[in-house]
Amino acid sequence: MRYVSTRGGVSEMPFCDAVMMGVGSDGGLLVPVAIPNVKDALPRYQGLSYPALAFEIMRLFIDDIPEDILRSLIEKSYETFDDPLVTPLVQVGDIHLLELFHGPTLSFKDLALQFLGNVFAYIPQETRLNILAATSGDTGSAAIASVQGQPEINIFVMFPEGRTSSLQEKQMTSLLSDNVWNIGIEGSFDDCQSILKSIFSDLEFKQKYNLGAVNSVNWARILAQVVYYFFIYAQLGAPEKFEVAVPTGNFGNIFAGYIARAMGLPISRFILATNQNDILHRFFTTGRYKRGEVHFSHSPAMDIQVASNFERYLYFQFASNTEKVKKFMSSFTRTGSASINFNTKTFDDVFASGSATDDESIDMIRHVHDATGYIMDPHTAVGVHVGKQLRNPAQPLVCLSTAHPAKFEEAMTRALPEETLVQDTLEQLRNMPTRKTVLKAEVDAVKAFIATCNQ
């Protein structure tokens, strides 16, 4: 499989080069030139273990890692999960939840980052690799966990200072290895992400420090997430059709589902759920993609107004017309707003969307707990709230459960004051020493910091 940029400005490259490039050198995102159709292989996927299924899917997109090595990278990536199914599907009342939080840092980010960390370690590097990440809370710890102890890799993680949950911050800052630097940015996640984008677009700096990207701009992350959509199908017993509700921030998780569907998986519709940061909900209801103020919520991993993977979706919807993508993105960058016309036949209607307030998601946590005893996290609750509202009752509804509830003490105490959530790995963090550096939301401050740490 070869990869190209959504903006048409890079020449075709194989998977490992796409992983190393991270963000396209023309400012776009890397996408595969074709999406293989596996409809006929679906029966064969039934009954495969998670790693075996991951190998079947990923090999279609990776032809520059020998198969036996790819297989062992995948096996190593999912050995660290605490459930034999890796992503078990559980029935809760009249919906299904796909639990994506059984990895080392308890969010769905581990599914992709355990794999990406192993791929980075596999690809030979000429100089020390400096991974730079922006996180709204969960990517940071998952990325650190994936490269911790790799002697040839440094990792720098920017998070919005004071805006992640306290345990999320501890998960990052208690890792005191010499190759880990946590940076609290005085701003929002969007500020972190825009600093990241501008550092990656300084190609000279990027090359000098051999920068690697672990955000969902990196295609490897999307690819690894495609797998669990197929695993839903297997666990549901090959339904004719099903719907998936996804709590969404950066449009990475749901976009992986979109790829799975394009490969022939019978997902009838995606229910995109946002919190009060509803740029994507507004887009899917009006066709207008317009930046708003970031509001801080109980589901901090979704406090995002500029969804980086959205550009990949546009590329496929515009039938690979990179000029159209460029025009849309440059209008958005310049004015903070861009539109498409939903009435033209080119846009499909596989996305329904809605948003949930903090109060609504807290109510949903309580409601599901009262009715079934199941405790879900505040991000999952956003997906369940919107999913229940918009579902087609004639089809199974699967909601992606994106994090372990114990990560979000503050919100969970509000929702279920009588319950104490104890999760062993998190408990151990409480009294650990931590280390972080706080920087202003300025590109140059972060660049200077990276330079100093590499001296």
Ligand SMILES: *Cc1c(COP(=O)(O)O)cnc(C)c1O
């Ligand atoms: C990252 C994250 C999300 C948002 O996923 P996107 O891929 O950015 O849309 C939702 N929930 C949790 C718990 C997360 O960590």
